[in-house]
Amino acid sequence: MVCTPLTTTVSPAAWAAGAKPGRKYVLAPLAPLIKYWSTPKRAARLLAGALTSQSHQSGAYYDENGKPMLGSAQVRDPAFTDQVVAETRALLAQIPSKTR
Structure with missing residues (x-):
């Protein structure tokens, strides 16, 4: 042993x-x-704070200490986010659906 x-x-x-x-x-x-x-403990505190926040903030990023921070320049670029949405919709459209 x-x-x-x-x-x-x-x-x-x-x-x-x-x-x-x-x-x-x-x-x-x-x-x-x-x-x-x-x-x-820190992760639970951050999660509880995010879930109970009254700010209704969407797409928030946090650093390793649980402090709000900006996302990357690429994520903040509207053209990039539009491209991601378009590619995601195209991918989802390829999935067969029983309701179609």
């Missing part, structure tokens, strides 16, 4: 298959300190 930090034992066969559960427990406490990482 192989013992990993902060976990129970893992069989050699499971270890060979890639089961290394110790990583998530060792790295989880570091999440608030590492840029672009989040914690479940």
